[in-house]
Amino acid sequence: MPAATEQVSRYLQRFNATLTREEGEPAWLRERRERAMERFLTLGIPTTRDEEYKYTDLSALVDGKRRFDAPADSVAPAVPDYALTGGPRTEAGAAPPAFEASGTVEPGVRVFRLAEALRQEPDLIAQHFGAIAPIEDHALSAANTAFFEDAAVVVADPGVTASQPVHLVFGSGSAARNPRVLVVAGRNSALQVVETYVGAGTYWRNAVTEIRAEENARVDHYRASIESPDAYHTGLLQATQERDSHVGTFSLSFGGAVVRNDIRTRLNGSGCECSLDGLYTAGQGQHVDHHTAIDHAMPHCNSHQLYKGVLDGNAKGVFNGKIFVRRDAQKTDAVQSNKNLLLSDEAEVNTKPQLEIDANDVRCTHGATIGQLDATSAFYLRSRGISADQARNILTYAFAADALARIRLEPLREYFEALLLARFAPQED
């Protein structure tokens, strides 16, 4: 498709320029990169004519439309300190690193940079790296695969239960524009991973996370995206689950001008469970889009989705949740819910909860609501002497609280509870 190629020709120049730099990479990875670039050139930047991007305009990402080259490293955005033990610390005032991750966190749990992982676990990396996230039909995933400079690899050995969460922090420097994470949880292991994205200025971040959960593994993944108000954030989280595994993902989206997150999991074995949850808040000038997809390929699996959104100013919220139940995936139990709260007249929500079911012995439900704060509840609070602003704040917080309650990592939950309360706190004159 020449049109698509034209849109991304400058990306091609950049790709060719980096070819020499990454000569140290093994041949299979080079091939994967080149194939990804080929696909990216063919697919181009998705347009709103594409059903998957109907409500999200990414045309600014087309070559030369907008400059995404803010001097990000010069400004130091605060990296939230969740007080997670074992996570990396960033000194106050220092520019956040591309990402921070290193060595053995505890016995049986290892965090690598890609180069190190390739030396120590070449087979494991060759098997999974770039093999989970699709590149053939996903332009942004292909772009990341073509351009990523480094990757974080988190490995939990079989039978190990990590006592501390692994925390990966990504700043907005050029090396963190295409962040990439691979999480491999071995059989019977349990692992918690937190990804935090912070930044300043105008940039486009295109993140890909791959999660592989082996038999009976449990992975809890949290993605906190506190991007700069001018940033574009696109991302794909793709998980594959073997039998009896459990994957939970929670997406917190607070910043960014345009945020588009794809969160997908494929249930490859029976007895799997997954929960894809999230909370997004957006204000003036923000656009937040979440697309989830759960592929029930095997029988006896359960999935749960709860996404809540709070939209203020002229914010736009988009949600699309897909549940696919394949022909043989009998006894599937899938629940999906998307609830949106509109705080202002200009805010807009487009939601599309979608079911595609080819098996008959299943229980699938989905629901979506869009509404404003309940006037009766507000009146009740007012009648107890609480100001209108405070009442609004309390009710907004209450709306979001049950989504936050699904965060199992307590320090993280507390941090975002506080952030949410502050965000909707009444403005001092």
Added chain:
Amino acid sequence: MSAATEQLEGLTSQEYKYGFVTDIDQETLPPGLTEDTVRFISAKKGEPEWLLEWRLKAFRHWQKMEEPRWPNVKYPPIDYQAISYYAAPKGDADRPKSLDEVDPELLATYEKLGIPLEERAALAGVAVDAVFDSVSVATTFRERLAEAGVIFMSISEAVREHPELVRQYLGSVVPATDNYFAALNSAVFSDGSFVFIPKGVTCPMELSTYFRINAMNTGQFERTLIVAEEGAYVSYLEGCTAPMRDENQLHAAVVELVAQDDARIKYSTVQNWYPGDKDGNGGIYNFVTKRGACRGRNSKISWTQVETGSAITWKYPSCILIGDNSVGEFYSVAVTNNHQQADTGTKMIHIGRNTSSTIISKGISAGVSNNSYRGLVKILPKAEGARNFSQCDSMLMGDRCGAHTFPYLEVRNKSAQVEHEATTSKIGEDQIFYLNQRGIETEDAVSMIVNGFCKEVFRELPMEFAVEAQKLLGVSLEGSVG
């Protein structure tokens, strides 16, 4: 084995009950579609110049359009040049004035279908404007309706007798260039019904049209236009069966409803066209554009449909809620079996203040069929206080069928309250067991459970139709348990 599986076998082995061809001479245009075809149809109907121009404009636009590919249905490409675009029973010039003059064979067809015109009309007080292929051949109760000031006639007659009304409203809800199939219909529509209820009049009876596709290879392009003036009320019934045949037939109808201040229109459909045989051969392609505009304050449009037929159904009866406090409703039961495919749903566009809409959709899929609900609820920024409730339930019978839900909710006003919920399930073994235990046979139990599943929709149907719909469902389930 589970009841659902047995039922599946029963469903697949069941033959279409209404399959027969009536042998009547037809004046049929040879297959093909050019500007001349459009001119021929227009000339044949003695239409005024403006209508011909309107048709030609639609035709020229249609030529530039592409057939939509987004519906969740699969079918081989349609050769629009292989379809005959006009068929009328012989003797068009001297139409029968009363039932006595109607070809007895034609009347016998209706008998076989269980629609004894005069009897039904007398018993139920229903006026029937029976469309046999493309030209209306019998209209009853014209006088009684005329007394009330209601105009109920074929659209060709209306073009001759009330050109100013037709010109004012035709294409005002579904523009000639609206979509591929609407444009095709606008270019070649052969006939249809026109209803006009003047200000303040409650239509004294339920109006009913029975469509029937009869001639081999003849696409039927109905055009229905219903206008309810201020404070008027009308309930309109549309029901269809078609004879069995092997070649796919295209049906691209357009229905337009206009409701002014305080007007109410209730539009009910029972669609039971030939769905193809159990291997998926033949059957009707039903690509329909139905849309109602609630133009006035407090107006209301209610769509109720029971879709059991057609190889492919592609239809989204919609409401555009322009007037303040206007109400849109959509109640649907869609049953697919064997190789049938349905992609159906509704659009509710909220424009006026305090507008409300309700969507209740029940999909039942069996065999290797695919049943999709696709709906849009759109609340525009000015639609203060808009309210929507949607419920889409699917029931799956057999492990090779599919149920899909594509609800689009677009909200741009914070005062809007929009709720959507959907469930998918199968008939519970425990439910069947419970009924068995009470001495009810499995077959009756399944029928009872399915009827219960669809009850919310059936109770919206006018009485006669509700009976028919339940019978239809019963027929579909007949022999399901061996």
